[in-house]
Each structure stands twice: as structure tokens, then as C-alpha cells.
Amino acid sequence: MLLKGLDERGFVFYTNQQSRKADDLAANPYCALVFPWHAMERQVRVEGVVEKVASDEVDAYFASRPRGSQLGAWASQQSQPVESREELDLQYTSYERQWPDGTEISTPYFWGGYRIRPEAFEFWQGRTGRLHDRLAYRRTSSSSWELVRLQP
Ligand SMILES: Cc1cc2nc3c(=O)[nH]c(=O)nc-3n(C[C@H](O)[C@H](O)[C@H](O)COP(=O)(O)O)c2cc1C
Structure with missing residues (x-):
């Protein structure tokens, strides 16, 4: 996934x-994001609860995307x-005909964004002899975090 916003x-x-x-x-709004940097043996894991991004924010982001990606969003279920690659290409072409160059492509009704409100972070750094660093932050209130070092 592309991370498109962080504040x-x-x-x-x-x-x-x-x-x-x-x-x-929809069944379970809790999820985790994992950002690995293998070359540096480093990883950040974020856990939290998702909420849907407001539609005006979704529209603004969709409008900022390249035209091909906008058509691709419509064309892909x-x-x-x-059935085949040809079938997918045909779906794309039909939307290309619907919105010729120069026309504004609306946000698909089935398209949207999720915002994950972090409840926990784990910063992992690979070290020698398997004795890696793991620093785990857990939210204790809206503005404070508890830090615990975990065994690797
Ligand atoms: C570098 C990269 C970036 C991606 N970014 C997105 C993205 O921003 N949104 C998205 O829906 N899928 C994105 N994908 C595709 C997802 O990995 C995934 O295949 C897709 O969302 C369907 O997942 P699902 O079947 O679990 O719902 C990306 C894939 C790669 C490799």
C-alpha cells in the first residue's frame, strides 16, 4: 500500500x-501497518483502529491522481x-470512452480512504547474535505513551 498521509x-x-x-x-477495524527496511535490518510496526476518511478529502486525493490511475480505479473490481488480461484491458477502455481526454473523472462510489489512529508502535532494529532491539510504545491516553523494551 502507498502511505498517502500522516499527521x-x-x-x-x-x-x-x-x-x-x-x-x-468492516468486520474488524483493528489493523497493523509494517514498514520494513531490510537493507538496514530495521522495521516499524504500527497498530491501531481504522476510520474512513471524509469524502471531501477522498475526492481531493482522487482528483490529484494521474488520469490513468483514475481510470484504472474505475476499471478494477x-x-x-x-477471466483474462484482455478482459481487464477492455474494462479500462470502456471507462476511457466514458471519460474522453479533457473531461473530469469522478471519484468511484466504491473508492475511499482509511485513517489508522495508532495505539501502538514497535521499532525493531536488527543487531548481532540475534539480540535485536525492540522498543514498544503503547498509548496510555490521548497524549501520552508508555515505552517498554521487549526481548527479541
Ligand atoms: C508498491 C505498491 C503500492 C500499492 N499501493 C496500493 C494502494 O495505495 N492502494 C491499494 O488499494 N492497493 C495498493 N497496492 C496493491 C495492494 O498491495 C493489494 O494488492 C490490493 O490493495 C488488494 O488487496 P486485498 O485483496 O487484500 O484487498 C500496492 C501494491 C504495491 C506493490
């Missing part, structure tokens, strides 16, 4: 809201099987 409210990503992950999040 004091949380981490934002955008996706198809009829996808497998959207179904999972994300996570559903498709």
Missing part, C-alpha cells in the same frame, strides 16, 4: 472499498477474479 490524526491510505481488505476492516 497527528494518523496514517492514511486509499483503496477500493469492495476489496478483500475492506471486507476484513479489486480482489475479484478476472
Whole structure:
């Protein structure tokens, strides 16, 4: 996933809201984000609860995307099987015809964003002999965090 926003409210990503992950999040709004940097043996894990991004924010982001990505969002029933590559290309072409160059492409009704309000962070740093550093922060109130070092 592309991380498209980060501020004091949380981490934002955008996706198809009829996808497998959207179904999972509808059933259970808790999720984790993992940012690995293998070359540095470093990882940050974020756990939290998701909420949907407001529609005006979604529209503003969708409008900022390249035209091809906008058409691709319409053309893809994300996570559903498709007969062939040709079928997918045909779906794209039909939306290209619907919105010729120069016309404004609306945000798909099935498309949106999620904001993850972090409840916990774990900073992991690989070290020699398997004795890695793991620093775990857990939210104790809206503005304070408890820090615990975990065994690797
Ligand atoms: C570098 C990269 C960035 C991606 N960014 C997104 C994204 O921003 N939104 C999205 O819906 N899928 C993105 N994907 C595709 C997802 O990994 C995933 O295949 C898709 O969301 C369907 O997941 P699901 O079937 O679990 O719902 C990205 C994939 C890669 C490799």
C-alpha cells in the first residue's frame, strides 16, 4: 500500500472499498501497518483502529491522481477474479470512452480512504547474535505513551 498521509490524526491510505481488505476492516477495524527496511535490518510496526476518511478529502486525493490511475480505479473490481488480461484491458477502455481526454473523472462510489489512529508502535532494529532491539510504545491516553523494551 502507498502511505498517502500522516499527521497527528494518523496514517492514511486509499483503496477500493469492495476489496478483500475492506471486507476484513468492516468486520474488524483493528489493523497493523509494517514498514520494513531490510537493507538496514530495521522495521516499524504500527497498530491501531481504522476510520474512513471524509469524502471531501477522498475526492481531493482522487482528483490529484494521474488520469490513468483514475481510470484504472474505475476499471478494477479489486480482489475479484478476472477471466483474462484482455478482459481487464477492455474494462479500462470502456471507462476511457466514458471519460474522453479533457473531461473530469469522478471519484468511484466504491473508492475511499482509511485513517489508522495508532495505539501502538514497535521499532525493531536488527543487531548481532540475534539480540535485536525492540522498543514498544503503547498509548496510555490521548497524549501520552508508555515505552517498554521487549526481548527479541
Ligand atoms: C508498491 C505498491 C503500492 C500499492 N499501493 C496500493 C494502494 O495505495 N492502494 C491499494 O488499494 N492497493 C495498493 N497496492 C496493491 C495492494 O498491495 C493489494 O494488492 C490490493 O490493495 C488488494 O488487496 P486485498 O485483496 O487484500 O484487498 C500496492 C501494491 C504495491 C506493490
